[in-house]
Amino acid sequence: MPCYRCGVRQTDPVRGASPWRRGVRREEQVLICPTCQREHDLDLDHCGSCGSTMLICRLGEVECRSCGSVRLARSAETETLVKAGAPGLSEEVEAALRRVLGRQPTS
Structure with missing residues (x-):
């Protein structure tokens, strides 16, 4: 940083x-x-x-x-992300794993 x-x-x-x-x-x-x-x-x-x-x-x-x-x-940024329905950390990690490993969605 x-x-x-x-x-x-x-x-x-x-x-x-x-x-x-x-x-x-x-x-x-x-x-x-x-x-x-x-x-x-x-x-x-x-x-x-x-x-x-x-x-x-x-x-x-x-x-x-x-x-x-x-x-x-x-944090105004956090409030904005929550209001906008931005994905949480677990969703971001799952999406990254799908991209990298070529996995299909689990749902």
């Missing part, structure tokens, strides 16, 4: 902690490279409870690493 600001790709890390930072922007997990971390306005989402930007997004939830607050992610 590239840095959301400059697009540079993360390289294999050397031993020790990674200098890259995770964050949440517009309810999506993003990575921030060391150079872009020096910027004062990273435009990251803030915790509704404590105001921290130390958030992680996983499995449809946004969790604050500072205070532990957890809430459901309100």
Whole structure:
């Protein structure tokens, strides 16, 4: 995954902690490279409870690493896909397997 600001790709890390930072922007997990971390306005989402930007997004939830607050992610993209009747992950995997393996639909 590239840095959301400059697009540079993360390289294999050397031993020790990674200098890259995770964050949440517009309810999506993003990575921030060391150079872009020096910027004062990273435009990251803030915790509704404590105001921290130390958030992680996983499995449809946004969790604050500072205070532990957890809430459901309100991703506009996800809502749009659900309303449009887009296939879920299991349907996408089944369709991909059919394409790759030449299988016929199971139903």
